Amino acid sequence: MRYVPLVIAVLMVPLGLVLAGPLPFWGGAISSVAVLLSAVGLYDFFQTRSAVRKNYPIVARLRFLFEHFRPEIRQYFLESDHEETPFSREQRALVYRRAKGMEGVRPFGTLRNVNDIGHEWINHSVAPKHLPDAPFTITFGGPDCTKPYEGSVLNISGMSYGALSPNAIEALNKGAKAGGFAHTTGEGSISRFHRIHGGDLIWQIGSGYFGCRTKDGAFDPEKFAEVAADDQVKMIEIKLSQGAKPGHGGMLLGAKVSREIAEARGIEEGVDCISPSAHSAFSTPLELCEFVATLRRLSDGKPVGFKLCVGHPWEWFAIAKAMKESGTYPDFITIDGAEGGTGAAPAEFADHKGAPLREGLMLVHNTLTGLDIRDRIRLVGSGKLISAFDMCRVFALGADSCNIARGFMFALGCIQAQVCHTGKCPTGVTTQDRGRYKALVIEDKSTRVANFHRNTMVALKEAVESSGLSHPREFTPHHLVIRVSSREARSAASQYAWLEPGDLLTSESIHPAFAKYWKRAQSGSFTEAV
Numbered sequence: 001m002r003y004v005p006l007v008i009a010v011l012m013v014p015l016g017l018v019l020a021g022p023l024p025f026w027g028g029a030i031s032s033v034a035v036l037l038s039a040v041g042l043y044d045f046f047q048t049r050s051a052v053r054k055n056y057p058i059v060a061r062l063r064f065l066f067e068h069f070r071p072e073i074r075q076y077f078l079e080s081d082h083e084e085t086p087f088s089r090e091q092r093a094l095v096y097r098r099a100k101g102m103e104g105v106r107p108f109g110t111l112r113n114v115n116d117i118g119h120e121w122i123n124h125s126v127a128p129k130h131l132p133d134a135p136f137t138i139t140f141g142g143p144d145c146t147k148p149y150e151g152s153v154l155n156i157s158g159m160s161y162g163a164l165s166p167n168a169i170e171a172l173n174k175g176a177k178a179g180g181f182a183h184t185t186g187e188g189s190i191s192r193f194h195r196i197h198g199g200d201l202i203w204q205i206g207s208g209y210f211g212c213r214t215k216d217g218a219f220d221p222e223k224f225a226e227v228a229a230d231d232q233v234k235m236i237e238i239k240l241s242q243g244a245k246p247g248h249g250g251m252l253l254g255a256k257v258s259r260e261i262a263e264a265r266g267i268e269e270g271v272d273c274i275s276p277s278a279h280s281a282f283s284t285p286l287e288l289c290e291f292v293a294t295l296r297r298l299s300d301g302k303p304v305g306f307k308l309c310v311g312h313p314w315e316w317f318a319i320a321k322a323m324k325e326s327g328t329y330p331d332f333i334t335i336d337g338a339e340g341g342t343g344a345a346p347a348e349f350a351d352h353k354g355a356p357l358r359e360g361l362m363l364v365h366n367t368l369t370g371l372d373i374r375d376r377i378r379l380v381g382s383g384k385l386i387s388a389f390d391m392c393r394v395f396a397l398g399a400d401s402c403n404i405a406r407g408f409m410f411a412l413g414c415i416q417a418q419v420c421h422t423g424k425c426p427t428g429v430t431t432q433d434r435g436r437y438k439a440l441v442i443e444d445k446s447t448r449v450a451n452f453h454r455n456t457m458v459a460l461k462e463a464v465e466s467s468g469l470s471h472p473r474e475f476t477p478h479h480l481v482i483r484v485s486s487r488e489a490r491s492a493a494s495q496y497a498w499l500e501p502g503d504l505l506t507s508e509s510i511h512p513a514f515a516k517y518w519k520r521a522q523s524g525s526f527t528e529a530v
Contacts, residue, residue, distance in 0.1 A: 160188025175449025337383025365398030
């Protein structure tokens with residue numbers, strides 16, 4: 001029975017020839033198809049590389065065909081509205097509606113089971129407020145910053161030119177300009193496409209020091225100062241790690257290093273571009289603080305911060321001790337969760353490396369509070385945020401603002417095809433193939449980017465008003481409630497341990513991470529003290 005399709009294909013060849021006399025068209029068609037299938041089947045039968053094709057000639061190829069289209073079949077026909085792979089259909093639809101300016105209300109009640117363990121909600125007030133339509137903003141810049149930045153509480157997270165197409169970069173930046181929010185460059189530095197529309201930029205500097213590097217890849221202070229002087233650059237973010245692949249470097253093959261990418265990154269065209277896994281400008285927590293101060297001075301007082309996905313607790317504690325000891329503080333810290341996205345990452349890193357946003361944010365917030373320096377530093381939450389509720393959750397857990405990456409990609413038209421690393425993005429968002437990205441119309445997509453931001457901010461405003469607050473920073477752990485069992489729901493304030501200002505200066509914290517690792521952290525090294 002395994003060879004029946006092959007036998008039928010072979011027998012159809014003479015049948016087609018017989019029919020070719022009275023029915024030339026149909027006979028010829030049958031003969032052609034039969035010859036093709038016979039050739040494929042005989043090749044499958046005699047080849048030795050694939051056992052399944054050898055045992056099931058012709059038919060086995062249907063398996064590979066269905067396997068190829070399985071993600072699309074699952075996404076469009078089988079997955080439920082709430083199944084997150086990695087974003088659910090409901091989440092994507094929410095972004096699409098807001099980006100298109102469509103009505104976002106839902107009839108007939110929630111589609112979720114509010115009694116499921118893990119279900120979360122934000123408490124409301126019986127005395128809601130009515131706030132003006134002005135968007136929520138926050139000031140970035142501590143006492144050592146002479147050029148603070150008044151920015152939106154929602155900005156575009158780092159996505160490099162090279163990972164995204166030139167049209168996608170232009171659309172994001174034009175949307176940011178129209179909507180009055182900031183666009184983080186990603187570690188690929190500032191390209192010509194970031195500059196065309198003049199949207200506010202957060203210049204991200206990674207371990208490759210792209211845009212401010214010497215020929216051998218070291219940090220170049222003069223080049224940095226030259227680029228940072230541009231008024232379009234509002235803040236500088238040192239990238240220590242990112243959630244999707246923390247502690248992992250990267251390489252852009254020389255064949256993909258175009259003239260425009262080489263120009264933006266300050267590298268040679270057509271030569272492999274290496275992003276080391278660690279920085280060379282500093283190697284200890286105290287040196288990191290010095291680097292922050294150096295960048296602030298070279299940028300003439302602009303806000304400087306760093307981005308990290310929390311890993312070893314003692315390394316973060318060492319950074320915190322170094323800040324306190326040196327008296328040098330970043331203006332902001334971006335906490336990226338392990339649930340964050342990337343164009344390509346090893347499966348082990350994407351699935352099992354780094355702390356999720358919730359745990360990382362709470363640890364950083366608690367540390368700064370315990371050292372009584374929380375008011376000096378803005379905390380930015382990043383990692384799989386889509387809705388205003390997602391933002392309310394991270395505000396309640398300690399964030400001052402939020403960054404979103406993949407949500408803005410959806411606003412550009414991303415359909416979650418998950419082929420970002422292949423250069424074959426069907427919507428032109430993550431490809432350098434001109435034939436593909438020219439289909440992404442900048443004028444139309446930039447409007448959708450601005451719409452998504454504006455409508456999300458409207459939803460955030462309604463959430464803040466309904467809780468009786470005046471600004472999303474007023475959310476506390478008491479506002480966030482989490483169902484922990486079928487009969488019990490607890491606020492985040494009672495479910496987690498929270499430090500009071502100065503706790504780490506006067507007494508030992510009850511938080512397990514502090515009790516175990518705080519004394520082992522040392523400001524002069526990232527290595528755990530024994």
